[in-house]
Amino acid sequence: MKISQLLGLRFKETPADCQITSHALMVRGGYIKNVGSGIISLYAPAKRIMQKIEAIIRDEMNRIGGQEVMLPVVMPAALWKESGRFDSVGSELLRFKDRGGNDMVLGMTHEEAVVHLVRGAAPSYSHYPFMVYQIQTKFRDEPRARAGLIRVREFTMKDAYSFHTSQEDLEEYYEECHKAYERIFARAGLPEAVSVKSDSGMMGGKVAHEFMLLNDVGEDTIIICASCDFRSNMEAAENIVEKPAGSPDEASDRHAVAKALEGAACPACGKKAITAKNGIEIGNIFQLGTKYSEAMGMQYTDKDDNLQYPIMGCYGIGVGRLAASVCEARHDKFGPIWPMSIAPWQVHLCALMSDTPEVSEAAAKIYGGLLKAGVEVIFDDRAVSAGVMFSDADLLGCPLRLIVSPKTCQRNAVEFVSRDKTLKIDLPLDLGNIDGLISAVNQQIVKQMEFSLPVLRL
Amino acid sequence: MKISQLLGLRFKETPADCQITSHALMVRGGYIKNVGSGIISLYAPAKRIMQKIEAIIRDEMNRIGGQEVMLPVVMPAALWKESGRFDSVGSELLRFKDRGGNDMVLGMTHEEAVVHLVRGAAPSYSHYPFMVYQIQTKFRDEPRARAGLIRVREFTMKDAYSFHTSQEDLEEYYEECHKAYERIFARAGLPEAVSVKSDSGMMGGKVAHEFMLLNDVGEDTIIICASCDFRSNMEAAENIVEKPAGSPDEASDRHAVAKALEGAACPACGKKAITAKNGIEIGNIFQLGTKYSEAMGMQYTDKDDNLQYPIMGCYGIGVGRLAASVCEARHDKFGPIWPMSIAPWQVHLCALMSDTPEVSEAAAKIYGGLLKAGVEVIFDDRAVSAGVMFSDADLLGCPLRLIVSPKTCQRNAVEFVSRDKTLKIDLPLDLGNIDGLISAVNQQIVKQMEFSLPVLRL
Numbered sequence: 040m041k042i043s044q045l046l047g048l049r050f051k052e053t054p055a056d057c058q059i060t061s062h063a064l065m066v067r068g069g070y071i072k073n074v075g076s077g078i079i080s081l082y083a084p085a086k087r088i089m090q091k092i093e094a095i096i097r098d099e100m101n102r103i104g105g106q107e108v109m110l111p112v113v114m115p116a117a118l119w120k121e122s123g124r125f126d127s128v129g130s131e132l133l134r135f136k137d138r139g140g141n142d143m144v145l146g147m148t149h150e151e152a153v154v155h156l157v158r159g160a161a162p163s164y165s166h167y168p169f170m171v172y173q174i175q176t177k178f179r180d181e182p183r184a185r186a187g188l189i190r191v192r193e194f195t196m197k198d199a200y201s202f203h204t205s206q207e208d209l210e211e212y213y214e215e216c217h218k219a220y221e222r223i224f225a226r227a228g229l230p231e232a233v234s235v236k237s238d239s240g241m242m243g244g245k246v247a248h249e250f251m252l253l254n255d256v257g258e259d260t261i262i263i264c265a266s267c268d269f270r271s272n273m274e275a276a277e278n279i280v281e282k283p284a285g286s287p288d289e290a291s292d293r294h295a296v297a298k299a300l301e302g303a304a305c306p307a308c309g310k311k312a313i314t315a316k317n318g319i320e321i322g323n324i325f326q327l328g329t330k331y332s333e334a335m336g337m338q339y340t341d342k343d344d345n346l347q348y349p350i351m352g353c354y355g356i357g358v359g360r361l362a363a364s365v366c367e368a369r370h371d372k373f374g375p376i377w378p379m380s381i382a383p384w385q386v387h388l389c390a391l392m393s394d395t396p397e398v399s400e401a402a403a404k405i406y407g408g409l410l411k412a413g414v415e416v417i418f419d420d421r422a423v424s425a426g427v428m429f430s431d432a433d434l435l436g437c438p439l440r441l442i443v444s445p446k447t448c449q450r451n452a453v454e455f456v457s458r459d460k461t462l463k464i465d466l467p468l469d470l471g472n473i474d475g476l477i478s479a480v481n482q483q484i485v486k487q488m489e490f491s492l493p494v495l496r497l
Numbered sequence: 498m499k500i501s502q503l504l505g506l507r508f509k510e511t512p513a514d515c516q517i518t519s520h521a522l523m524v525r526g527g528y529i530k531n532v533g534s535g536i537i538s539l540y541a542p543a544k545r546i547m548q549k550i551e552a553i554i555r556d557e558m559n560r561i562g563g564q565e566v567m568l569p570v571v572m573p574a575a576l577w578k579e580s581g582r583f584d585s586v587g588s589e590l591l592r593f594k595d596r597g598g599n600d601m602v603l604g605m606t607h608e609e610a611v612v613h614l615v616r617g618a619a620p621s622y623s624h625y626p627f628m629v630y631q632i633q634t635k636f637r638d639e640p641r642a643r644a645g646l647i648r649v650r651e652f653t654m655k656d657a658y659s660f661h662t663s664q665e666d667l668e669e670y671y672e673e674c675h676k677a678y679e680r681i682f683a684r685a686g687l688p689e690a691v692s693v694k695s696d697s698g699m700m701g702g703k704v705a706h707e708f709m710l711l712n713d714v715g716e717d718t719i720i721i722c723a724s725c726d727f728r729s730n731m732e733a734a735e736n737i738v739e740k741p742a743g744s745p746d747e748a749s750d751r752h753a754v755a756k757a758l759e760g761a762a763c764p765a766c767g768k769k770a771i772t773a774k775n776g777i778e779i780g781n782i783f784q785l786g787t788k789y790s791e792a793m794g795m796q797y798t799d800k801d802d803n804l805q806y807p808i809m810g811c812y813g814i815g816v817g818r819l820a821a822s823v824c825e826a827r828h829d830k831f832g833p834i835w836p837m838s839i840a841p842w843q844v845h846l847c848a849l850m851s852d853t854p855e856v857s858e859a860a861a862k863i864y865g866g867l868l869k870a871g872v873e874v875i876f877d878d879r880a881v882s883a884g885v886m887f888s889d890a891d892l893l894g895c896p897l898r899l900i901v902s903p904k905t906c907q908r909n910a911v912e913f914v915s916r917d918k919t920l921k922i923d924l925p926l927d928l929g930n931i932d933g934l935i936s937a938v939n940q941q942i943v944k945q946m947e948f949s950l951p952v953l954r955l
Contacts, residue, residue, distance in 0.1 A: 044627055046564060046618050072614055075573035076597075080614045083564040083629075090565075106504060106541040107548075111651050112570060112634050113591075113603065115533035133571075135593030137650075138638045139534075145571065156530055156538045160504045169502055171541075176570050176634055180596045192595075193569050 042419040042431065045069070047082035049434045059256045061366035062187030064375050068434035077184025077192030079359075084383040084435060085188075088362050089195060091381040093174050095226045096197045096356060099219040103212075105170045105199055110152040112176055116142030118151040122334045133180045145178040150331045150353060153200045158337035164204050167339065167349065168212060172199035174358065186256070188363035189319065199354040202332075204341065209350045213246070213326055216354050220250055220322050223356065228365045228378030232321060235261050237272045247325040251318035252364045260297040261318045269307035273297060319364050327351040373433035376458045379487035384417040386480060387437035389428050391444035393420040401468060402443045405453065408473040412481060433458070438487055439480065441466075455480070457487075500877040500889065503527070505540035507892045517714045519824035520645030522833050526892035535642025535650030537817075542841040542893060543646075546820050547653060549839040551632050553684045554655045554814060557677040561670075563628045563657055568610040570634055574600030576609040580792045591638045603636040608789045608811060611658045616795035622662050625797065625807065626670060630657035632816065644714070646821035647777065657812040660790075662799065667808045671704070671784055674812050678708055678780055681814065686823045686836030690779060693719050695730045705783040709776035710822045717776045718755045727765035731755060777822050785809040831891035834916045837945035842875040844938060845895035845916075847886050849902035851878040859926060860901045863911065866931040870939060891916070896945055897938065899924075913938070915945075 047069025057063035065071045070085035081089065097107065116134065119125035124132070125144070133145040146152065153171060161167065174197045184192050201216070203209040217234065224232040234248045249272055251261055262271045273296065297315030304311050332338070332348040341347050366375045379385060386409060390402035402420055409416040417437060419428055425444075432440055442454035452465040453476060466479050505527025514531075515521035523529045528543035539547065555565065574592065577583035582590070583602070591603040604610065611629060619625065632655045642650050659674070661667040675692065682690040692706045707730055709719055720729045731754065755773030762769050790796070790806040799805045824833045837843060844867060848860035860878055867874040875895065877886055883902075890898055897920075900912040910923040911934060924937050 040564070043623065044562070044564070046566070046615055046624075046627060046629060048618050048620075069618070072617075074569050074576070074610065074613060075599075078569045078571060078573070080569060080610065081567040082614070082618075083566055086565050086567050086631075089567070104502070106498070106502070107544050108504070108541055109539040109544050109547070109653075111532050111536045111538060113536060113636050113651050115536070118532070130596040133593070133595060135591070137591060138588040138640065141533075152532065152538065155532060156540070157504055159530075160506050160527070160540075162506075165501065166504075169504060171504060173544075178571050182596065193571050195567075 040417060042417055043421055045083060045417070047072075047084065049431050051430070057187070059186050059189065059367065060370060061189065061256075061363040061375075064366055064370060064434065065187055065363065068374060068436070071187060077181055077190070079188065079191055079193070085362065087383040088377065088381050089358050092227050092358050092361055093195075093197070095380065096174065096223055096358070099223050099226075100170075100172050100197070100199060103170065103215050103219050105172045107173060108153075108156060108171045109173050109175065110146065110149045110156060112146050112178070114144050114146055114152055116144050118155055118335075119144055121336075122151045122154075122331055124151070131180045131182075133178055145180075146175075147177050147179040148355075149173070149177075149198055150200065150327070150351075151335065154331050154335045154337050157202065158332075158335065161202065161349070162339055164339055164341045164347075168201060168203045168208055170199055170201040170212070172197060172354075186363075188359035189256075189367075190258070191359065194360070195358040197356045197358060201352040201354070202349040203352070204339070204347065204349065206350060209326055209352050210246075213324060213352050216324055216352070217248060220324065220354070220356070224250060224321065224361075226380055227361055228381055229321070229361075229368060231368070233261075233270060233318075235270045235272050235318075237274060237323075245326055245328065247323060249320050250322035250324075252321050252368060253316045253318050254364070254367055255317050256367060257317040257319040259318045259320050261316050262297070262300060263314050263316055264305035264308060264310070264312050265314055266310040266312035267305060267308035269305050319360070319367065321361050321364050322354075322356040324354045325352065327353050370436075371433075371459075373430065375434075375436035377436040377438060379438045379484060382415075382437050383435060384415045384437045385439060385484050386414055386416045387432045387435060387440045388416055388418045389432060389440060389442045390418070390420040391425050391428065391442065394422060395445050395448075397448040398443050398445055401448055401453070401470060404470055404473050405441060405443065405476065408477045409480065412477045414477070414480065414484065439483055441480070443468075455483075457483075498875060500875055501879055503541060503875070505530075505542065507889050509888070515645070517644050517647065517825065518828060519647065519714075519821040519833075522824055522828060522892065523645055523821065526832060526894070529645060535639055535648070537646065537649055537651070543820065545841040546835065546839050547816050550685050550816050550819055551653075551655070553838065554632065554681055554816070557681050557684075558628075558630050558655070558657060561628065561673050561677050563630045565631060566611075566614060566629045567631050567633065568604065568607045568614065570604050570636070572602050572604055572610055574602050576613055577602055579794075580609045580612075580789055582609070589638045589640075591636055603638075604633075605635050605637040606811075606813075607631070607635075607656055608658065608785070608809075609793065612789050612793045612795050615660065616790075616793065619660065619807070620797055622797055622799045622805075626659060626661045626666055628657055628659040628670070630655060630812075644821075646817040647714075647825075648716070649817065652818070653816040655814045655816060659810040659812070660807040661810070662797070662805065662807065664808060667784055667810050668704075671782060671810050674782055674810070675706060678782065678812070678814070682708060682779065682819075684838055685819060686839055687779070687819075687826060689826070691719075691728060691776075693728045693730050693776075695732060695781075703784055703786065705781065707778050708780035708782075710779050710826060711774045711776045712822070712825055713775050714825060715775040715777040717778050719774050719776045720755070720758060721772050721774055722763035722766060722768070722770050723772055724768040724770035725763060725766035727763050777818070777825065779819050779822050780812075780814040782812045783810065785811050828894075829891075829917075831888065833892075833894035835894040835896060837896045837942060840873075840895050841893060842873040842895045843897060843942050844872055844874045845890045845893060845898045846874055846876045847890060847898060847900045848876070848878040849883050849886065849900065852880060853903050853906075855906040856901050856903055859906055859911070859928060862928055862931050863899060863901065863934065866935045867938065870935045872935070872938065872942065897941055899938070901926075913941075915941075 053063045237247045303313040329348040338346045369376045456463045511521045695705045761771040787806040796804045827834045914921045
């Protein structure tokens with residue numbers, strides 16, 4: 040599309056309420072607009088990024104046998120009373136009454152809804168195992184929404200739920216899902232994401248992992264051994280790493296605890312190599328057990344005709360938070376550097392001094408050629424300075440940029456640069472045969488998609 | 498996928514609470530499950546149908562220059578107070594307070610939210626015209642939710658909003674959008690949908706159209722002239738067709754009014770040829786004017802540096818209602834007959850007596866071949882009777898069916914039938930060269946997609 044038609048203004052100044060980079064860049068780049076505390080509207084560039092992440096997630100969820108379903112945003116409180124969570128969950132669960140005076144809740148997670156959906160539909164062991172997932176709006180009434188898409192009240196989430204007839208089967212599937220998550224984060228542009236075991240073994244036998252992007256702006260603290268591959272979140276660490284005397288106990292003071300743990304002995308290798316890092320939680324997987332199937336009376340008949348409760352796992356990814364995390368990890372001072380796999384457009388075409396006939400003609404032909412070849416292109420032919428044009432392009436962060444100007448036309452060329460500045464070449468411009476140019480661009484697109492391929496072989 | 502893994506049970510008996518066919522078939526076919534009044538979860542087949550309809554809608558909205566955005570489900574009431582609708586709309590607008598005691602609403606339509614999104618982003622006439630749209634969950638607190646996906650409280654809707662600098666420009670775009678809607682309904686399987694002008698000209702100059710599927714189960718009544726192309730909804734008709742003496746005036750008694758109007762003189766051609774039909778409203782388009790831009794202070798600078806209010810249009814389609822309407826229009830007594838364009842799967846593969854080695858081998862090869870060719874296939878290799886297998890296939894309504902049985906294997910063939918029973922042929926089965934079979938299936942898929950092509954040339 041043409042940038043002149045794109046809704047969302049781009050600007051230079053960092054808004055006062057933006058404390059982290061991804062928030063500032065996504066406001067300054069015309070990606071998001073705040074509607075209320077933790078409630079955010081998306082302009083087209085952000086929506087396009089979200090859709091690409093969602094497509095990657097769908098692909099990987101389907102690959103491990105998931106079937107996509109849809110559960111309600113608004114639920115009768117009766118479901119949450121069945122599970123006991125209507126009373127046990129705090130005010131982050133938004134409760135209200137409908138016009139008929141019935142208690143309702145806004146879904147912040149969907150264990151209850153998914154058990155309601157499947158409990159009559161899998162009466163025999165032959166239906167197991169299975170996994171259903173959805174990508175959908177959720178609402179969690181956070182008291183301290185902040186940081187743009189990192190911590191919001193309304194958010195788009197992929198939540199998946201698997202059902203099994205044995206703990207072994209759950210564990211096997213859990214491992215498959217762990218690998219799918221590694222592929223998802225790598226394909227979305229965060230191959231460096233790490234999983235952290237949040238095993239609270241002594242307190243109920245539950246196993247869970249959080250996927251973390253290590254980053255200073257993260258609100259979570261992760262304990263890492265510099266000597267072996269031991270990683271743990273703070274809650275789990277507090278149970279396994281000996282706390283130095285005098286360290287505070289309050290969870291609210293985790294950073295102090297983490298600091299106090301620095302250099303402590305690693306519970307895995309014994310070396311005094313424990314360090315603490317901040318991280319953004321970009322996904323989590325959890326072995327739920329039979330908590331919900333028991334509470335909500337979901338049973339199946341096993342091979343010996345006995346009634347059993349299925350064992351559940353659940354698996355979440357916040358789509359918006361993942362997008363913001365990629366921006367946090369992949370940017371320079373001028374804007375985001377989106378990976379090809381989730382970029383709003385693959386190519387940003389800049390026509391400098393587009394009122395010059397040769398520029399206008401060349402740019403129009405290139406734009407037409409790219410569209411015809413199915414390349415996603417944003418085209419800037421506005422009568423603005425090179426400075427404005429390039430800073431806008433930096434803020435939109437498309438991985439490849441084509442620049443047509445009177446100068447490049449004079450040397451029968453188009454300038455071809457990558458957003459990360461690692462590529463800067465001239466491509467020959469032949470208006471009679473534009474296909475050669477388009478083909479060179481396509482090759483670069485393919486090349487830039489390849490970074491995630493090694494992970495796909497996992 | 499294999500049908501044994503598909504969540505959602507299929508059964509024969511019509512549930513007592515299902516008063517219309519599409520509701521009954523979608524419950525009996527394992528498409529939907531009721532969660533509460535007007536709140537419905539979707540199993541995979543319904544989700545797949547919805548996604549195909551959404552893809553068609555996206556395609557046509559992008560084609561007329563739309564850019565996809567995302568607006569919130571939960572909104573601060575402040576936005577609705579700005580427009581005046583917080584007070585003027587009845588209790589179908591669900592109002593509640595968040596944990597901080599702030600007034601909030603659940604979005605049942607998004608004029609306020611879209612004006613909030615774009616009002617700072619289009620300050621000059623050069624940004625106009627533009628159209629933004631979203632496909633998203635809405636909630637309308639209907640007092641009488643009923644009829645499965647036809648009338649619900651929570652629903653998925655495509656809502657689009659266009660912004661213009663002149664009435665002429667709005668009218669031109671409105672016409673384009675009208676054509677896009679014709680293409681959408683035709684591609685989704687309802688080429689017979691008609692648009693009905695709901696012009697309330699005398700009462701404010703607003704122009705609107707409703708797209709209707711004429712159907713006895715519809716809650717709306719449409720006045721049609723049997724002699725010319727005059728069509729009107731009841732509200733508009735009451736203003737233009739002379740009401741016979743003694744006819745009731747209450748809107749609640751529209752059917753009686755409609756009956757009384759039968760045979761009245763057509764206001765367009767003058768002939769006494771007025772008839773009344775029931776219809777399901779599957780979409781609407783509306784020339785909004787400056788109501789929201791004025792109320793919410795959205796302005797732009799025109800060519801002469803004067804501040805102006807943009808003129809808006811809005812355009813809605815309920816995705817779930819459209820799916821149910823297709824079912825209402827395309828079914829037989831055994832189940833839905835989904836058009837190829839929105840069917841949950843393109844091909845339903847039945848392996849009868851799949852414990853027979855030759856059936857098992859042939860079916861597995863065909864299944865693999867179809868998957869490899871990118872055909873969407875649901876595979877039934879359960880040890881169930883032909884009766885169960887075929888009635889399940891009828892309920893899932895996939896347009897093409899391949900049947901492998903000991904009998905077909907004996908004659909080196911596969912039975913190939915269409916769900917609508919217009920096609921029933923043997924395809925030659927050669928296990929050494931399965932590609933010929935796959936290619937024949939593919940040809941039929943393409944052929945069955947073609948029905949909407951004439952409309953695409955509109």
